[in-house]
Amino acid sequence: MSNTNIMLMGMQNLSYDYSSLSRKYKDFINISPIQTGAVLPDESKKALDEFAIGYAPYNLAQGIEIMDIEIVKEFIYKDLPGFLGSDIARITFGARDGIYTAMRLAAKPHDTVLVDENRHYTTVLAAEKAGLNIIEAKSTGYPDYTIDADEYISLMEKHKPSLAILTYPDGNYGNLPDAKTIGEAAKENNVPFLLNCAYSIGRMPISLKRLNADFVIGSGHKSMASIGPVGVIGASEKWSEKMLKKSKYYEKNELEFLGSEIRGSSFITLMASFPYLVRRINEWDKEVAKARWFSKSLEMLGLLQLGEKPHRHDLMKFKTDIFYEISKIHPKKRTFLYEELKKNRITGIQQGRTKNIKLSTYGIEKESLKKVIEAFEKIVDTY
Ligand SMILES: *Cc1c(COP(=O)(O)O)cnc(C)c1O
Numbered sequence: 001m002s003n004t005n006i007m008l009m010g011m012q013n014l015s016y017d018y019s020s021l022s023r024k025y026k027d028f029i030n031i032s033p034i035q036t037g038a039v040l041p042d043e044s045k046k047a048l049d050e051f052a053i054g055y056a057p058y059n060l061a062q063g064i065e066i067m068d069i070e071i072v073k074e075f076i077y078k079d080l081p082g083f084l085g086s087d088i089a090r091i092t093f094g095a096r097d098g099i100y101t102a103m104r105l106a107a108k109p110h111d112t113v114l115v116d117e118n119r120h121y122t123t124v125l126a127a128e129k130a131g132l133n134i135i136e137a138k139s140t141g142y143p144d145y146t147i148d149a150d151e152y153i154s155l156m157e158k159h160k161p162s163l164a165i166l167t168y169p170d171g172n173y174g175n176l177p178d179a180k181t182i183g184e185a186a187k188e189n190n191v192p193f194l195l196n197c198a199y200s201i202g203r204m205p206i207s208l209k210r211l212n213a214d215f216v217i218g219s220g221h222k223s224m225a226s227i228g229p230v231g232v233i234g235a236s237e238k239w240s241e242k243m244l245k246k247s248k249y250y251e252k253n254e255l256e257f258l259g260s261e262i263r264g265s266s267f268i269t270l271m272a273s274f275p276y277l278v279r280r281i282n283e284w285d286k287e288v289a290k291a292r293w294f295s296k297s298l299e300m301l302g303l304l305q306l307g308e309k310p311h312r313h314d315l316m317k318f319k320t321d322i323f324y325e326i327s328k329i330h331p332k333k334r335t336f337l338y339e340e341l342k343k344n345r346i347t348g349i350q351q352g353r354t355k356n357i358k359l360s361t362y363g364i365e366k367e368s369l370k371k372v373i374e375a376f377e378k379i380v381d382t383y
Contacts, residue, residue, distance in 0.1 A: 036348075103163060166193070199223055227266055
């Protein structure tokens with residue numbers, strides 16, 4: 001018997017208990033920044049169920065390219081660019097894939113790209129994979145951690161990077177730097193400009209044209225009510241020829257996307273959720289007002305909101321010295337905060353964190369957020 005077969009014999013009763021993952025926290029209030037923008041609306045759950053029979057989108061039309069399907073064409077050629085304020089748009093495997101695509105289009109190996117210090121780590125990985133050098137515009141540091149437009153622009157003018165990348169907002173503090181002004185300067189200096197909108201496209205109105213960007217990228221599983229991995233990239237007309245270039249061997253197929261875009265269930269939920277996204281971005285002002293109210297309430301308990309104030313996004317980081325002090329005396333040590341919140345049917349705070357916490361109020365009812373505030377208050381009062 002070969003080694004493989006011996007291994008397989010031990011696996012005959014294999015099963016993974018994944019059901020507990022989703023059920024355990026089913027009726028919890030979830031304030032995880034990574035998850036609040038990705039909650040599927042009912043229509044999307046239904047679409048997912050309908051397509052849960054295999055190689056999904058091909059059920060729409062057997063045996064043809066996904067881009068030949070009428071409703072897909074309408075979505076990708078018309079509705080999605082309309083939503084992004086771009087001239088063209090395509091589907092990607094996620095924000096990081098979109099960043100990598102833009103880098104490949106705008107830069108060649110050994111070129112330099114400009115990033116902001118609040119960038120996501122995948123921006124750096126994408127640059128490394130594309131063989132690019134990185135220049136970083138520093139943030140102002142504690143407590144605001146803002147990216148100053150003037151400083152970013154002066155680095156851009158000095159180094160003339162092949163691509164300038166701005167995180168809008170960043171995933172640590174939820175800061176929204178002055179993209180429009182930086183975009184204007186990028187245009188004047190002929191520097192291609194990429195906005196990383198992983199935490200904005202699908203939450204708030206974003207327009208590539210209005211922000212003077214060459215590219216915008218979004219993340220389906222961060223902010224577009226989709227199961228991942230999936231993302232979007234929008235670009236201006238200038239990049240159309242390069243981005244949509246066809247294969248010389250297969251003249252129908254776009255080379256950059258290896259002939260076919262993301263297909264399958266992640267794409268289906270993105271498309272099914274799209275009308276819902278178009279509606280929900282109109283509620284953005286309310287979401288911001290709610291985040292500010294929440295931030296104020298936590299600050300009254302003695303926590304300190306980091307990042308821009310007043311805040312303009314639902315993702316927030318708080319410095320939580322009180323919780324750190326409690327963790328030193330609490331029997332549960334560093335996991336106490338997570339456990340205490342769990343008792344109150346609240347989840348989403350990273351386990352083991354007490355010095356600072358990251359959370360999001362997006363899409364959560366005010367009544368539920370009040371319960372979160374009360375839970376924090378109880379913890380502060382008890383210890
Ligand atoms: C999560 C995140 C990414 C990566 O997103 P994926 O869609 O998972 O690739 C990139 N940038 C920011 C700011 C993020 O928060």
